[in-house]
Amino acid sequence: MSEVQPKYDLYSHDFKRNPHPTYAAMRADDPVVHHPGLGEGMLIWFVTRYDDVQAVLADSSTFVLDPRLAFDPADPRLAMFANSHPVMDLVNNNLLNKDGEDHRRLRALVQKAFTPRMVDRLRPRVQAIADELLDRVAGDGQMDLIESYAFPLPIIVILEMLGIPPEDRNQFRVWSDAFVTPDFAPGAEERFIRSMTDFTDYLRALFAQRRAEPRADLVTALLQAEEAGDRLSEQELFSMVVLLIVAGHETTVGLIGNAALTLMQHPEQMQALRDDPALTPLAVEEILRYEGPVERTITRFATRETVLAGRTLQQGDLVIAVVGSANRDGDQFADAGTFDMARNPQRHLGFGHGVHYCLGAPLARLEGEIAVNTLLRRLPGLRLAADPVALTWRTQPLFHGLVALPVKWDVA
Numbered sequence: 001m002s003e004v005q006p007k008y009d010l011y012s013h014d015f016k017r018n019p020h021p022t023y024a025a026m027r028a029d030d031p032v033v034h035h036p037g038l039g040e041g042m043l044i045w046f047v048t049r050y051d052d053v054q055a056v057l058a059d060s061s062t063f064v065l066d067p068r069l070a071f072d073p074a075d076p077r078l079a080m081f082a083n084s085h086p087v088m089d090l091v092n093n094n095l096l097n098k099d100g101e102d103h104r105r106l107r108a109l110v111q112k113a114f115t116p117r118m119v120d121r122l123r124p125r126v127q128a129i130a131d132e133l134l135d136r137v138a139g140d141g142q143m144d145l146i147e148s149y150a151f152p153l154p155i156i157v158i159l160e161m162l163g164i165p166p167e168d169r170n171q172f173r174v175w176s177d178a179f180v181t182p183d184f185a186p187g188a189e190e191r192f193i194r195s196m197t198d199f200t201d202y203l204r205a206l207f208a209q210r211r212a213e214p215r216a217d218l219v220t221a222l223l224q225a226e227e228a229g230d231r232l233s234e235q236e237l238f239s240m241v242v243l244l245i246v247a248g249h250e251t252t253v254g255l256i257g258n259a260a261l262t263l264m265q266h267p268e269q270m271q272a273l274r275d276d277p278a279l280t281p282l283a284v285e286e287i288l289r290y291e292g293p294v295e296r297t298i299t300r301f302a303t304r305e306t307v308l309a310g311r312t313l314q315q316g317d318l319v320i321a322v323v324g325s326a327n328r329d330g331d332q333f334a335d336a337g338t339f340d341m342a343r344n345p346q347r348h349l350g351f352g353h354g355v356h357y358c359l360g361a362p363l364a365r366l367e368g369e370i371a372v373n374t375l376l377r378r379l380p381g382l383r384l385a386a387d388p389v390a391l392t393w394r395t396q397p398l399f400h401g402l403v404a405l406p407v408k409w410d411v412a
Contacts, residue, residue: 004043006036016393019295019400020337023048023325032309037318038397044299044318045311050329050349052309053321056300057353060100063300063319065356070301070316077316103355106236109225110244111359113161113218119362122157126367129156130374138378138411142385145405149375150256151249154367158248162241163210163217168202175199176246203238218244252364254293254394254401256371259284261391261405262291262339263372264384269341274376283341284368288327288350290339295324295400297352323349324400381410 007030008022009015015022026033026048037044047053056063064070067081112118133152137143151173159169178195207223214220222240263270263283273279302317313319327348330336351358358364375382385406392403 004034004036007033008035010035010046011038011395011397013393013395016395016400017389017391019324020328023322023328026322027325027329032311034311037320042318044320045308045313046320046322047308048322048325049309050326050332053323053326053349054353055308056319056321057297057349057356060355062303062306064303065298065300066102067301070303075316106240107359109222110218110240113221114359114361114363116362119366122161122363123366123370125160126153126157126370127374129153130370131378134374134378141411142406142408145260145407146253146257146402147404149371150253150260150405153256153371154249154252154364157363157367158245161218161248162244163215163219164206171202172245176250179242179246199242200238203241207237247358247360248363250399251293251358251360252367254399255284255287255364255368257402257405258291258293258400259287259368259372260375260382260407261384261388261402262287263376264382264407265388266339269339270376270382273341273372277373277376279341280369280373281365282344282346284365284372285346285348286339286341286343287368289333289343289346289348290327291400292324292327292348292350293399293401294350294352295322296398297321297323298398323352379407379409381408383408 008026010019010022026046031049031052032045032047034043035046036042047056067078071078130149130153133149137148143149152169155169155173156166159166159172164172175195175198178192206219210217210220210223214224219241222237263273269283273283297320300319300321302313302315302319304315306313326332327350328336332347333343351361351364385408391405394401394403
């Protein structure tokens with residue numbers, strides 16, 4: 001067990017509120033640093049400079065997601081990353097944990113639903129959802145923007161795509177939070193297994209219903225792909241739906257919340273966006289760089305000894321690429337700490353890089369643009385209703401987003 005003491009605070013509430021000074025120090029002094037993670041005795045290589053982060057994401061043969069590709073079968077370390085319960089095989093067998101041909105095959109099964117052309121067909125429905133959500137609160141003059149707008153918009157979109165009944169949306173939020181929230185308290189594993197068992201039981205019943213009564217939704221399409229011989233196993237089917245639900249809304253909640261906060265803190269640029277909504281795509285790209293919802297990638301494993309920024313990594317070492325740091329790297333972006341929605345071209349890594357580039361990027365961009373435009377059009381005088389320092393940020397290491405965002409606006 002490692003006795004290495006943390007050099008950097010990477011998990012506290014103060015850090016989550018503003019991680020950028022810490023990442024600036026890491027880029028300057030320890031761009032690739034072997035540092036304790038959340039798990040007891042676990043050391044991880046944190047990679048913080050843009051060029052190094054991009055290199056890790058681009059090299060999918062050296063830095064893999066499946067630990068079985070990095071460890072010999074007899075290596076005792078492999079057991080640390082093995083699923084300890086059968087239900088975990090059902091929910092972890094997805095694109096994010098696959099490499100090579102397995103990843104390409106699974107990605108091909110769903111990528112047609114997320115092409116820019118297919119996503120653009122969703123524009124009228126996404127716009128209608130945004131307006132419906134603001135219709136409920138427009139006369140109140142205040143709301144928690146996360147609870148009333150940023151969360152429901154993307155979860156409604158992805159659950160409608162999948163064909164999940166509206167009355168089950170809140171339960172899906174609970175399950176999704178369980179996936180992305182680390183919990184090391186006593187009994188945490190047992191609670192998680194119970195939650196995932198409930199989730200897989202729900203999906204099993206849904207799959208049976210769709211097999212009996214196919215509909216024009218994504219769950220039916222995945223089931224039909226399985227039946228057409230595309231080798232979508234039961235585990236892969238469960239895991240694909242899990243991934244689509246979690247990835248289909250978690251990051252977009254953060255994108256919408258971070259966008260609103262950033263614009264309210266830069267009123268001149270917010271007014272420029274009100275005056276010219278055609279600037280919205282550029283604004284969303286800059287928000288993805290400046291205050292993006294994805295802070296870090298999931299853990300990768302080194303398949304061989306390799307050198308990165310002068311540090312030697314060994315086979316089996318854990319590696320995390322810190323996207324939130326790379327996107328503030330002054331060697332890549334002029335005035336990297338300045339929000340400038342006219343910044344163009346953009347080379348941010350907010351959607352990743354390489355073969356694991358975010359499949360849902362077109363949908364996230366569409367939702368972000370519509371959400372921002374609708375807020376500014378519908379809510380005049382939109383402003384913070386709390387001290388920015390008092391805002392609470394989510395504790396999940398992978399994400400950078402707000403728990404709540406109290407706002408006010410002018411009501412005629």
